[in-house]
Amino acid sequence: MKGLPTRSLHPLLQILLLVGLAVAGLCLASLLALVLASSVFGLSVAQFGQLAAAPERVPHGWAVSMLLQGLSLAGLGLGAAVLPLVLRAANRPAERYFAPRPLGQAWWLGAAALLIIVSVPVQSALVAWNANAHFPAFLHDFEQWARSKEDQAAGLTKFLTEFTSPARLLVGLLVIAVTPAVAEELVFRGVIQRNLVRWFGSRHVGVWLAAALFSAVHMQFFGFVPRFLLGLVLGYLYEWSGNILVPMAAHFTQNAFQLILLYLAQHRHLSASFDPDANQALPWPSVLLSTVLSAALLYTLHQRMAADAPPLAVAADPAAPLR
Incomplete structure (x- = not known):
């Protein structure tokens, strides 16, 4: 065919x-x-x-x-x-x-994963701010509905992430880390973003719209901002690299790192005062350091991907990511 x-x-x-x-x-x-x-x-x-x-x-x-x-x-x-x-x-x-460019350098995958880990304190600050956000008075009913949906989703997440054994953790990593990293990146970056870029003729418009859709589809309004920021990071990694494996590596790390922290906390391998489920920001010095390191990593990845990327596999394809 x-x-x-x-x-x-x-x-x-x-x-x-x-x-x-x-x-x-x-x-x-x-x-x-x-x-x-x-x-x-x-x-x-x-x-x-x-x-x-x-x-x-x-x-x-x-x-x-x-x-x-x-x-x-x-x-x-x-x-x-x-x-x-x-x-x-x-x-x-x-x-x-999904990959109009071959993977330029194998270290891109590790660097994308490292970026996610380094940005955890920044994410914690955004999660804490967004979780405590309030809508205007005329949207009070919507806010109540949104918070009830948020609580329902949090209850389901807590149930699914009760890892009573290493076997359960492995199942969780497969279902909550590997599968969404592949499936959601194929959908939101591989298809939606690339077509929005082509439609509007702007990689920035395509990345931002795809990130907004990525966050909105999860229907968690009090987590919209941090997930939107994650969508931006994943989107630009795809645009710069031209290879879907790069945002997949970052997406997998985002989910897997959280699951491993939960498992360690549940089995008392971490400090008793540390609660991965709490919507609390980490201390501001770590947030500031995280911001600086994340920005530096993003800049480095942008520069190196532009310099090290192989030529476009299909140069005439107008749907290929814009450089």
Whole structure:
């Protein structure tokens, strides 16, 4: 199947096609999760429907919730992965849709991961500020609704991240770190951002809009700002490198680092006063140092990626990231 040439389809249509494929992938994933939950764990359809509201009341709730979460993310990523197969032009490998440039240097992946770890104190300050933000008086009802949704999401997250054994931690790393790093980067950077860049003819507009969508889709309004900032970092890493593996490495580190800290705290390997779940900013000297180091790392990555990147694999592809 030769498919449709990428340049023949408007960027907006490519994004809409992604939405359709992602919805189809999510539906297939939910159906597969239901079949497995019934055949492996003996759950009824009614019990399966209770997972989102009260997974702790469902038999094998943790395992089935992880199964559903993992398959849903995989279905989302599959929808994005199928898109270039539909669009690919003759004699053009589909993987170039997501990586128009080969990986310039292997250390880029480590540097992207290091950037995330170094920026943790800055993130803590943003998380603390955003968690305590208040909407204007005329949005009071919306604020109450948003906080209730936030509390519900926090309860589900706390349930899923109760790692009572190393085996549970490994499952958590696979489902909460590896799978979203691949699936969400394919969707938000690999498809949405690249098409917004092409549509508006500006890498900055594309990166900022994709970051806003990335944060908004998570439906956690009191965590919008730090997730938006993360989306910006991931977006620019993709633009500068032209290779989807770079933001994937950073995204994986973001999630995996938090899970490992949680596991260490739960098993009393960290100070009793340290609570990874608390929305508290780290001391201001560490936030200031983190800001300086993060800015320096970003600048270094920008300069080195521009200098070390190989030529574009498909120079004529207008959907390739802008330099």
